Amino acid sequence: MVTLAEVARHAGVSASTVSYVLSGKRTISAPTRERVERSIRELGYHPNAGARALASSRSNIIALMMPLRTDMYLPVMMEIAIAVATTAREHAHDVLLLTGQEGPEAARRVVGSGLADAMILMDVELEDQRLPLVRVTPRPAVLIGLPSDTTGLTCVDLDFAATGRLCVDHLAKLGHRDIAVVGEAAAVYERRTGFAERTVRGVRERADELGMRMLHRPCDGSYESVAGTLARIFDERPETTGIVVQNEAAIEPLLGLLRQQGRAVPEDISVVAVCPEQVAAGTSVALTSVAIPAQEMGRLAVELVMARARASAEGGDPSSVPPRIELLPPALTVRASTGPAPAAR
Amino acid sequence: MVTLAEVARHAGVSASTVSYVLSGKRTISAPTRERVERSIRELGYHPNAGARALASSRSNIIALMMPLRTDMYLPVMMEIAIAVATTAREHAHDVLLLTGQEGPEAARRVVGSGLADAMILMDVELEDQRLPLVRVTPRPAVLIGLPSDTTGLTCVDLDFAATGRLCVDHLAKLGHRDIAVVGEAAAVYERRTGFAERTVRGVRERADELGMRMLHRPCDGSYESVAGTLARIFDERPETTGIVVQNEAAIEPLLGLLRQQGRAVPEDISVVAVCPEQVAAGTSVALTSVAIPAQEMGRLAVELVMARARASAEGGDPSSVPPRIELLPPALTVRASTGPAPAAR
DNA sequence: CCCGGGAGTTGAAGCGCTTCAACGAGGTGT
DNA sequence: ACACCTCGTTGAAGCGCTTCAACTCCCGGG
Numbered sequence: 001m002v003t004l005a006e007v008a009r010h011a012g013v014s015a016s017t018v019s020y021v022l023s024g025k026r027t028i029s030a031p032t033r034e035r036v037e038r039s040i041r042e043l044g045y046h047p048n049a050g051a052r053a054l055a056s057s058r059s060n061i062i063a064l065m066m067p068l069r070t071d072m073y074l075p076v077m078m079e080i081a082i083a084v085a086t087t088a089r090e091h092a093h094d095v096l097l098l099t100g101q102e103g104p105e106a107a108r109r110v111v112g113s114g115l116a117d118a119m120i121l122m123d124v125e126l127e128d129q130r131l132p133l134v135r136v137t138p139r140p141a142v143l144i145g146l147p148s149d150t151t152g153l154t155c156v157d158l159d160f161a162a163t164g165r166l167c168v169d170h171l172a173k174l175g176h177r178d179i180a181v182v183g184e185a186a187a188v189y190e191r192r193t194g195f196a197e198r199t200v201r202g203v204r205e206r207a208d209e210l211g212m213r214m215l216h217r218p219c220d221g222s223y224e225s226v227a228g229t230l231a232r233i234f235d236e237r238p239e240t241t242g243i244v245v246q247n248e249a250a251i252e253p254l255l256g257l258l259r260q261q262g263r264a265v266p267e268d269i270s271v272v273a274v275c276p277e278q279v280a281a282g283t284s285v286a287l288t289s290v291a292i293p294a295q296e297m298g299r300l301a302v303e304l305v306m307a308r309a310r311a312s313a314e315g316g317d318p319s320s321v322p323p324r325i326e327l328l329p330p331a332l333t334v335r336a337s338t339g340p341a342p343a344a345r
Numbered sequence: 346m347v348t349l350a351e352v353a354r355h356a357g358v359s360a361s362t363v364s365y366v367l368s369g370k371r372t373i374s375a376p377t378r379e380r381v382e383r384s385i386r387e388l389g390y391h392p393n394a395g396a397r398a399l400a401s402s403r404s405n406i407i408a409l410m411m412p413l414r415t416d417m418y419l420p421v422m423m424e425i426a427i428a429v430a431t432t433a434r435e436h437a438h439d440v441l442l443l444t445g446q447e448g449p450e451a452a453r454r455v456v457g458s459g460l461a462d463a464m465i466l467m468d469v470e471l472e473d474q475r476l477p478l479v480r481v482t483p484r485p486a487v488l489i490g491l492p493s494d495t496t497g498l499t500c501v502d503l504d505f506a507a508t509g510r511l512c513v514d515h516l517a518k519l520g521h522r523d524i525a526v527v528g529e530a531a532a533v534y535e536r537r538t539g540f541a542e543r544t545v546r547g548v549r550e551r552a553d554e555l556g557m558r559m560l561h562r563p564c565d566g567s568y569e570s571v572a573g574t575l576a577r578i579f580d581e582r583p584e585t586t587g588i589v590v591q592n593e594a595a596i597e598p599l600l601g602l603l604r605q606q607g608r609a610v611p612e613d614i615s616v617v618a619v620c621p622e623q624v625a626a627g628t629s630v631a632l633t634s635v636a637i638p639a640q641e642m643g644r645l646a647v648e649l650v651m652a653r654a655r656a657s658a659e660g661g662d663p664s665s666v667p668p669r670i671e672l673l674p675p676a677l678t679v680r681a682s683t684g685p686a687p688a689a690r
Numbered sequence: 691c692c693c694g695g696g697a698g699t700t701g702a703a704g705c706g707c708t709t710c711a712a713c714g715a716g717g718t719g720t
Numbered sequence: 721a722c723a724c725c726t727c728g729t730t731g732a733a734g735c736g737c738t739t740c741a742a743c744t745c746c747c748g749g750g
Contacts, residue, residue: 001457014699015701015738020699026739028698047736048399048735048736050394050398050399053395053737054738055737056738074419077423082445085443094441095442096406097439097442100431101431110439221627223627256629281567283568283598284568350706350707361731364707365708370709372727393707396707399735400708401735
């Protein structure tokens with residue numbers, strides 16, 4: 001393994017010069033810099049990560065914690081993870097992937113050992129176990145998701161309440177008066193992961209304001225479960241003409257079932273989905289939907305966490321970058337699954 | 346930040362003793378060990394990862410490279426990643442997530458800098474760009490997937506050829522004579538990612554052996570694409586009674602379309618899927634399927650890579666753990682989507 | 691002609707850990 | 721009685737890098 005010292009010798013300069021060429025923290029004359037850079041290339045030098053971390057007490061690693069309990073929709077998680085990794089590289093950082101099992105311990109370990117400079121937490125619960133640590137640690141952290149108490153925390157998420165309202169507005173404008181929400185699996189609500197509840201709350205609020213009637217039913221993604229949920233909805237409220245789905249696994253079964261039951265989409269029933277763009281565009285009936293901006297969330301989380309990391313590395317004043325709740329505004333794209341409410345009943 | 350030296354002072358022993366308590370590489374008397382352990386707990390000590398890596402030249406990090414080109418089915422990737430992370434922790438290692446963008450450079454960087462002790466490569470292409478590096482580097486590496494030349498490499502994968510044969514055997518036993526494969530997106534074949542081709546080859550071989558006729562059509566996951574693919578299949582070969590699907594996104598649309606066309610599953614058409622268990626069980630018709638053992642693959646990859654890492658760390662003889670191709674045998678689970686071929690035509 | 695100051699470069703002191711060689715104490719075998 | 725182990729513990733030498741303080745030049749101003 002080539003070391004900095006060897007590069008220095010090869011280039012005929014001191015070790016510190018090589019270090020400064022690498023970091024750019026001191027001015028180096030052009031000829032020297034070029035000589036050093038040539039030596040680096042010729043010897044195939046790569047700075048040793050451990051030594052670097054030890055000397056600088058910065059690892060250039062971001063920890064990405066995703067507990068990944070069951071019932072979470074993996075593709076969205078994955079998309080966020082990819083965006084995080086990609087964006088982190090743009091800041092010369094790598095991403096350490098931490099999953100469930102260890103729970104809050106993992107965070108403690110990673111932060112305590114200096115393995116990571118910063119953390120991004122996914123799948124945040126309302127009363128998340130990891131929050132006490134996050135509040136105490138000097139390492140910058142960003143949550144993707146919203147806990148119940150956000151004081152002092154930096155969070156990124158889609159504005160799910162606004163999402164719910166937006167869906168209702170769209171349906172209301174089309175003349176629908178009775179709507180239903182086919183939601184995430186019951187386990188998701190029980191776990192009190194905020195996003196599912198927030199959507200439903202948004203829907204309910206706006207429905208109330210507009211004098212509409214609404215029903216909410218959790219539903220896991222299996223065909224049977226969707227069938228049962230639909231049956232109960234139409235049984236209880238046969239006049240339902242609008243459905244909001246927030247559960248990607250349920251979408252295609254839902255469309256299939258409606259078709260089977262002779263309910264045409266959108267002539268008899270309008271469907272609005274909350275899901276990634278890609279999903280909405282590829283279904284049997286192209287879905288009017290509010291996109292879940294997974295990539296944007298991942299990217300933004302990294303930008304925010306890096307801003308704080310940079311502040312505490314340079315100025316040393318972490319409060320120069322104040323905590324901040326970043327709720328992305330939802331956008332509704334109209335496709336083929338929504339239309340005017342059937343006039344006659 | 347608490348250091349080893351402080352722990353030593355607190356426990357009234359030397360630094361090396363603390364280190365040996367931590368690593369267990371020398372015998373330490375019970376009373377001393379306990380004293381040290383108490384100090385560690387009381388002070389809340391966490392060994393510094395950088396210092397450790399520098400001194401021991403082992404980082405306890407495994408790099409997981411997933412290029413994640415488009416068209417890959419994310420949930421399976423994700424499941425593998427989770428299994429890798431979980432299993433790595435059992436070996437006291439963490440996982441560094443490397444995604445596309447940088448390409449083979451990422452591997453060079455991570456290995457060159459000593460950031461990772463070992464690598465697991467996913468989404469392996471037949472002529473993978475990363476192979477030259479993998480063959481040269483002293484760091485242990487395991488591929489998930491099969492390149493065309495596997496000499497000197499350790500690989501883990503489902504035996505997709507056997508999977509293809511297994512599907513055919515099942516259909517043949519039920520009396521089907523004309524079958525079709527609804528495959529992955531055309532891009533997947535063009536990229537020459539082995540697994541998709543291997544399944545089709547397995548199907549074709551066995552079909553030939555048994556004197557069956559078979560058709561293969563790539564297909565992306567969108568509803569339209571599935572519709573087009575199905576139309577072409579039945580247009581070209583109306584006597585088709587068996588379908589093998591290897592494309593999870595296509596499954597639910599496929600079932601929906603067959604239903605719409607009045608083709609009953611399994612009375613008129615039998616469907617065998619190659620997909621994760623979980624997917625097969627939750628569809629509108631429970632699918633006879635060959636499972637993609639994502640978890641097992643991830644776990645096995647880590648076990649193999651750790652075995653090699655351990656060998657080169659201890660004995661120093663890396664050849665004590667020879668390279669090895671581990672093809673997991675497929676298992677077919679019969680569910681409700683396959684039945685006897687319709688006798689009359 | 692001297693002094694002050696910036697630019698470019700360097701030596702050396704760590705960063706916190708692992709590990710080697712060595713040492714004393716207490717057996718065991720002869 | 722001796723040599724010779726083994727066991728438990730230790731001091732010290734790095735691992736490869738960053739960064740501080742200092743030093744040398746060289747330039748411009750007084």
